[in-house]
Amino acid sequence: MTSLDIAEVAEQAGLTPSALRFYEKRGLIEPDGRNGLRRTYHPDVLARLALVTCARSAGFTIAQIARFLTATPQDAELRAHLVDRAKQLDEDIARLTRMRDGLRHTATCTHEPLVDCPEFKSILATPEAKAANTAA
CATH class of the missing domain: 1.10.1660.10 (Multidrug-efflux Transporter Regulator; Chain: A; Domain 2)
Structure with a gap:
């Protein structure tokens, strides 16, 4: 080659x-x-x-x-770190997905001001916040 x-x-x-x-x-x-x-x-x-x-x-x-x-399969400490980092990335992806979906909604939303739109707020809410609002 x-x-x-x-x-x-x-x-x-x-x-x-x-x-x-x-x-x-x-x-x-x-x-x-x-x-x-x-x-x-x-x-x-x-x-x-x-x-x-x-x-x-x-x-x-x-x-x-x-x-x-340079890691090998026997590197337990690194594997544990990678699992933790994957969880962090899942959280980042979920947060970014909510933001993307919220932006898509506001691109066509007629609520004034846009950031006070209930649907926009619902899209951006974390699963924990949604669960707390449902329980209240």
Whole structure:
């Protein structure tokens, strides 16, 4: 398979060459070699960078990603952390979904002001708040 130079990888991954060098310093990716003075990478690095980018957008630190990339099935502490982080992501997804749905509603809502719309408030309410209102 043909190696990709750093500029090609940066372009395809949507990152800067300096980000690639930073990730390399932190052990997240490895160069395949050099073409003159330019680093080259195996095309598989794009999948690794997609994982790193996804993890970064989910709030993982570089150190956490580096640890995850070297983890083994026997790493019970890491597995427990991943379960906790997955729960946090579920909460984030639920919150963002409520916000998205609320914005979609307000795009066509005629209530004045929009933020006082009962349906909008209901959409944004957490399941716990809805349960408390039902119990009251």
